[in-house]
Amino acid sequence: xxxxxxxxxxxxxxxxxxxxxxxxxxxxxxxxxxxxxxxxxxxxxxxxxxxxxxxxxxxxxxxxxxxxxxxxxxxxxxxxxxxxxxxxxxxxxxxxxxxxxxxxxxxxxxxxxxxxxxxxxxxxxxxxxxxxxxxxxxxxxxxxxxxxxxxxxxxxxxxxxxxxxxxxxxxxxxxxxxxxxxxxxxxxxxxxxxxxxxxxxxxxxxxxxxxxxxxxxxxxxxxxxxxxxxxxxxxxxxxxxxxxxxxxxxxxxxxxxxxxxxxxxxxxxxxxxxxxxxxxxxxxxxxxxxxxxxxxxxxxxxxxxxxxxxxxxxxxxxxxxxxxxxxxxxxxxxxxxxxxxxxxxxxxxxxxxxxxxxxxxxxxxxxxxxxxxxxxxxxxxxxxxxxxxxxxxxxxxxxxxxxxxxxxxxxxxxxxxxxxxxxxxxxxxxxxxxxxxxxxxxxxxxxxxxxxxxxxxxxxxxxxxxxxxxxxxxxxxxxxxxxxxxxxxxxxxxxxxxxxxxxxxxxxxxxxxxxxxxxxxxxxxxxxxxxxxxxxxxxxxxxxxxxxxxxxxxxxxxxxxxxxxxxxxxxxxxxxxxxxxxxxxxxxxxxxxxxxxxxxxxx
Numbered sequence: 001x002x003x004x005x006x007x008x009x010x011x012x013x014x015x016x017x018x019x020x021x022x023x024x025x026x027x028x029x030x031x032x033x034x035x036x037x038x039x040x041x042x043x044x045x046x047x048x049x050x051x052x053x054x055x056x057x058x059x060x061x062x063x064x065x066x067x068x069x070x071x072x073x074x075x076x077x078x079x080x081x082x083x084x085x086x087x088x089x090x091x092x093x094x095x096x097x098x099x100x101x102x103x104x105x106x107x108x109x110x111x112x113x114x115x116x117x118x119x120x121x122x123x124x125x126x127x128x129x130x131x132x133x134x135x136x137x138x139x140x141x142x143x144x145x146x147x148x149x150x151x152x153x154x155x156x157x158x159x160x161x162x163x164x165x166x167x168x169x170x171x172x173x174x175x176x177x178x179x180x181x182x183x184x185x186x187x188x189x190x191x192x193x194x195x196x197x198x199x200x201x202x203x204x205x206x207x208x209x210x211x212x213x214x215x216x217x218x219x220x221x222x223x224x225x226x227x228x229x230x231x232x233x234x235x236x237x238x239x240x241x242x243x244x245x246x247x248x249x250x251x252x253x254x255x256x257x258x259x260x261x262x263x264x265x266x267x268x269x270x271x272x273x274x275x276x277x278x279x280x281x282x283x284x285x286x287x288x289x290x291x292x293x294x295x296x297x298x299x300x301x302x303x304x305x306x307x308x309x310x311x312x313x314x315x316x317x318x319x320x321x322x323x324x325x326x327x328x329x330x331x332x333x334x335x336x337x338x339x340x341x342x343x344x345x346x347x348x349x350x351x352x353x354x355x356x357x358x359x360x361x362x363x364x365x366x367x368x369x370x371x372x373x374x375x376x377x378x379x380x381x382x383x384x385x386x387x388x389x390x391x392x393x394x395x396x397x398x399x400x401x402x403x404x405x406x407x408x409x410x411x412x413x414x415x416x417x418x419x420x421x422x423x424x425x426x427x428x429x430x431x432x433x434x435x436x437x438x439x440x441x442x443x444x445x446x447x448x449x450x451x452x453x454x455x456x457x458x459x460x461x462x463x464x465x466x467x468x469x470x471x472x473x474x475x476x477x478x479x480x481x482x483x484x485x486x487x488x489x490x491x492x493x494x495x496x497x498x499x500x501x502x503x504x505x506x507x508x509x510x511x512x513x514x515x516x517x518x519x520x521x522x523x524x525x526x527x528x529x530x531x532x533x534x535x536x537x538x539x540x541x542x543x544x545x546x547x548x549x550x551x552x553x554x555x556x557x558x559x560x561x562x563x564x565x566x567x568x569x570x571x572x573x574x575x576x577x578x579x580x581x582x583x584x585x586x587x588x589x590x591x592x593x594x595x596x597x598x599x600x601x602x603x
Contacts, residue, residue, distance in 0.1 A: 034067070034091075034092060037063075037088065037091050037092070038059065038063040038064055038067065038088070039059065039063075041062070041063035041066075041084060041087075041088045042055055042058040042059035042062055042063045043055065043058070044084055045058040045062040045063065045081060045084060046058040048078070048080045048081060048084070049062075049078050049080070049081045051078075062081075062085075063088050066085040066088045066089050066092075067088055067089060067091075067092035070089055072085075073085040073086060073089060121201075121202045121204075122155065122188060122190065122202060122203055122204060123204055124153060124155060124188075124203065124204040124207060124208075125204065125207045126153075126207065126208075126209045126247060127153040127154065127155055127204070127207070127208055127209065128144070128152065128153065128154045128155070128208065128209065128210045128211075128212070128504065128505070129154075129155055129157065129203060129205055129208040129210070129211045129212070129249075130154065130155070130156045130157070130158075130211075130212045130214060131157055131158070131194040131211065131212070131213045131214065131236055132158050132194055132213060132214040132215070132216050132232070132233070132236070133156065133158035133159070133160045133165060133214065133216070134214050134215060134216060134217045135217070135443055135446065135473060135474055135493055136214065136254075136493040136496050136497040136500070137156065137158075137165075137168075137169075137214060137497070138168045138169045138171065138172035138173075139172050139475055139493060139494050139497035139498075140212070140497035140498075140500055140501050141154055141156075141169050141172065141173070141185070141187055142169070142172040142173045142175070143310055143311055143312075143497060143498050143501050144185055144311070144501055145173065145185055145311075146310065146311035146312040147311050147505065151185065151186065152185045152186070153185075153186040153188070154185065154186070154187050154188070155187075155188040155189075155190060155203050156187070156188070156189045156190065157190050157192055157194050157199060157200070157203050158189075158191070158192075158194065158214075159191065159192070159193060159194075160189075160191060161191065162189045162190070162191050165189045166187070166189055169187055169189075171476070172475070175475070188203075190202065190203055194236055194239070195235055195236065195239050197239070197242075200239065200240075200243065205240075205243060205245075206243055206244060206245055206246055207245075207246050207247065208245065208247065208249045209247050209249050209505075210249045210250055210252070210504040210505055210507075211240070211249050211250070211251045211252070211504070212252050212254070212500055212501075212504050213233050213236045213237065213251065213252070213253045213254065214233075214254050214500075215229045215230070215232075215233055215254040215255065215256055216228075216229045216232055216233075217229055217439065218232065225257055225259040225260075226257065226259070226260060226263075227256050227257065229256060230255055230256050230257055230260040233253055233254065233255060233260075234260070234263065234264065234267070236253075237251070237253060237264060237267060237274070237279060238267065238271065238274075240274075240277065241271055241273030241274045241277070242273050245277070248276075248278065249278070250278045250280060250503070250504060250507035251277055251278060251279045251280065252280045252282060252500055252503050252504045252507075253279060253280065253281040253282065254282060254284055254496070254500065255281050255282065255283050255284075256283070256285060256387055257283065257387070258283045258286055260281065260283070261281040261282075261283055264279060264281040265279075265281065267279075278507065280503060280507065280510060282499075282500075282503065284496045284499065284500075285386075285387040285388045285391060286388075286391045287496075287499070287517045288388050288391070288492050288495060288496065289388040289389070289390070289391020289392045289394070289395060290391060290392075290395045290517050290518070290519050291305055291490070291495060291517065292388060292392050292395075292434070292471060292490055292492075293391075293392045293395035293396055293399070293519070294395070294519075294531075295469065295488060295490055296378070296380055296392075296432055296434060296469060297378065297399070297407075298533050299467075299469070299487055299488040300533055300572055300577075300597060300599075301531060301533065302488065302490055302495075303572075303577050304531055304533075304569075304570075304577065304599055305495060305531075306494070306495065306498065307570075307577060307579060308347075308516075309495065309498035309499050309502050310498050311501070311502075313349070313579060313581060314347050314348055314349050314579055314581040315347070315348075315502070316337065316345055316346070316347060316506075316509050316512055316513075317334075317345070317346055317348050317350075317351050317354045317506065317509065318343045318344070318345055318346075318506075318508040318509060318512075319334070319343065319344040319345075319346055319354060319355070320342075320343060320344075322344050323339075323344070324336045324339055324344060327344060327346060328552075328555070328556060328559065329360065329556075330357045330358075330360075331346070331354070331355070331356065331357055332356050332357060332358040332360070332552070332583055332584055332585040332586075333348050333349060333353045333354065333356045333581075333582070333583060333584065334346035334347065334348040334354045334355075334356075334584075335347040335348075335555055335567065335569060335580060335584070336567065337512070337529075337567060337569070337601050338512055338515065338528075338529050338601070338603065340511045340512060340515060340529075341511055343508065343511070345509065345511075345512040347569055347579075347580075347581070348581075349581055349582065351506070358585050359585070360550070360552050360553075360584075360585040361585075361587075362548070362549045362550045362552070362553040362587075363553070364553060364556035364557040364559070364560045364561075365546075365548070365553065365557040365561075366557075366560070366561060367540050367542055367546070367557055367558070367561035368540070368541040368542055368561075369539055369540055369541065369561050369562055370538065370539050370540070370541055372532065372534055372539055372562075372566075373538075377406050377407075378406075378407050378408070378431075378432065379408040379410075379429060379430065379431040379432070380396075380407060380408065380409040380410070380431065380432045380433075380434060381410055381412050381420055381431060381432070381433050381434070382409065382410065382411045382412065382433075382434045382436060383412055383414060383417060383420075383433060383434065383435050383436065383453055384414065384435055384436030384437060384438060384449055384450065384453070384471075385411070385436060385438070386436050386437065386438060386439040386440075387439060388436065388471075388492075389411065389436060392409070392434075393409055393411075395519050396409045398519040399519065402519075414449070414453065417453060417456060417457070418456075418460070420433075421456075421457060421460045421461050422460075424461065424463045424466050425460075425461065425462045425463050427463075428463050428465055429463070429465065429466075430465040430466075431463075431465070431466050431467070432466070432467045432468075432469060432487075433457065433466060433467070433468050433469070434469050434470075434471070435449075435450045435453050435454060435457075435468070435469070435470040435471065436450075436471050437449065437450045437470075437471050437472060437473045437492070439473060443474075446472075446473045446474040446477070447472050447473055447474055447477045450470050450471070450472065450481075451477070451480065451481065454468070454470060454481060454484055454486075458484055458485060467487040468484070468485065468486050468487055469486070469487055469488045469489075469490065470486055470488075470489050470490070471489075471490045471491075471492055472489060472490070472491050472492065472493075473491075473492055473493050474493065475491050475493060475494050478491055499513065512529070515528065515529035516529050516530070516531070516601075528602055528603065529601065529602065529603075530601070530602050531599065531600070531601055531602075532566070532600050532601075532602055533572070533597050533598065533599055533600075534597065534598050534600070535594075535595065535596070535597055535598075536571070536592050536593065536594055536595070536596045536597070536598055537594035537595070539598065540561075540592070544592065544593055544594035545591040545592060545593050545594075546591065546592045547589060547590075547591050548589070548590040548591070548592070549587055549588075549589065549590075550584060550585060550586060550587055550588055550590065551580045551581075551582070551584045551586075551588065551590050552584035552585050553590070554568065554580065554590050554592070555567065555568055555580055555584065558598070558600065562600075564603065565602065565603055566600040566601065566602055566603060567600060567601050567603055568580065568598055568599065568600050569599055569600070569601060570599045571592065571596045571597060571598050571599055572596065572597035572599065573593065573595075573596050573597075577599070
């Protein structure tokens with residue numbers, strides 16, 4: 001029994017070794033087989049050829065020599081020995097050389113497959129890391145094409161097929177019509193679990209300059225006020241705790257529920273390994289709810305936000321140790337927007353040029369102005385339901401407090417849509433219909449309910465006083481709904497992806513965007529750092545066109561004429577947004593027409 005047990009144990013041990021190291025097993029097996037062939041050939045050579053004096057002689061100067069040095073068989077005179085030598089040579093070529101070639105080919109194939117699948121260690125430095133995948137990621141990556149640095153490296157670690165992810169990113173980039181910038185961005189996709197430390201180490205996460213934790217959009221509730229996806233991003237945050245980062249990157253976390261923000265903030269305080277990390281949990285559904293509410297009131301507001309959030313053209317940067325008036329007078333490529341926590345936030349073409357100064361020779365013009373009227377009465381019917389709905393309704397309540405307006409915002413069940421359309425057709429009332437997209441649909445079915453409801457409304461609605469605004473989650477569907485009679489299309493995922501990239505790469509601008517997007521009255525019942533849009537002829541009592549000799553003169557004139565309560569950042573003309581940017585001090589005729597829509601920030 002002991003012998004059988006030892007044999008069984010030996011077999012088990014060998015089997016385990018073979019399973020763990022199959023390549024080494026094959027090599028050892030081939031060496032043993034070749035050695036056996038050489039030994040047998042040496043014995044045969046000793047018996048048939050009297051020129052060999054011993055087995056060692058036949059082994060060393062016979063079989064081994066024939067296998068390693070094929071030319072040696074040309075000197076053999078004995079026909080039997082020659083036949084034996086040829087047999088040894090062919091056996092060696094098949095068993096040894098063939099095996100080595102096969103193993104080498106297989107190793108190269110495995111290496112190529114490994115790289116194609118995104119597995120293995122990738123040595124990177126000062127790169128942007130995106131953990132998890134959702135439909136916002138392609139838009140996020142495409143916007144990084146416009147970052148001012150010479151090149152950007154982005155690596156995505158997610159449980160997703162690498163080829164599928166790369167195709168989605170390419171499609172998003174092609175829509176920008178800036179393919180020439182593709183060389184400025186390196187996008188790498190690695191398939192794997194972002195919760196595994198080894199996978200994080202494989203993407204050199206310790207050297208990252210920014211980390212974005214995307215929400216997997218899994219909407220099932222696990223406990224009260226927490227979805228499955230919010231739980232997953234909390235785990236992501238905790239998995240980053242033990243990592244010692246070289247560049248102290250900001251960690252921007254996309255969350256679905258506002259309650260999750262407090263949970264992550266608490267983690268940063270109580271979990272020792274997270275104390276040194278700069279974690280920014282952002283409830284983007286809340287921000288989007290506020291943006292959608294503003295868009296319902298002023299349909300041009302979305303274009304302004306898209307311009308501010310993107311890296312294309314001018315965007316917001318922070319200045320230190322510079323006052324508002326000093327920047328306005330001396331900085332040639334920056335427009336001051338707000339002072340928050342000791343920092344001055346400015347609108348500038350890029351981060352490098354925001355400090356450029358020059359003299360400005362054109363004094364501001366004194367303009368006659370009227371008080372800006374922001375009171376609006378509006379009836380809104382909301383069709384569809386998602387996580388933004390409550391934030392939209394809350395935003396309208398805040399607007400009512402601030403502006404004394406009345407917003408009749410009503411949610412309508414989709415089963416009551418036909419009844420609503422008949423009512424609007426009979427009363428001919430002025431109203432707005434907002435179609436919200438269901439966010440719990442699978443990715444290839446996103447916006448299905450919006451498209452379905454839009455087809456019904458277009459076919460039944462005859463009231464010309466009703467405006468239609470739709471929210472889309474998938475940017476690819478924008479072109480699909482272009483043919484409908486829509487007043488505005490809000491692409492939620494596009495806005496989120498732009499804001500995500502902005503906060504990740506320029507974290508110091510977070511306080512400005514927090515103030516800009518928050519709708520809340522101050523002690524004077526005013527909403528500071530908010531965007532307002534007004535027709536020029538309703539707020540300026542001058543003969544049009546008004547001619548300015550530089551863009552900075554226009555900005556200073558508006559600022560001074562409105563008692564330093566508003567700063568203009570651009571205007572709409574013929575439905576196109578023109579931002580005040582470039583060399584603002586340069587002599588260049590700049591006109592305001594009576595039908596221009598002035599885009600101003602309340603200071």
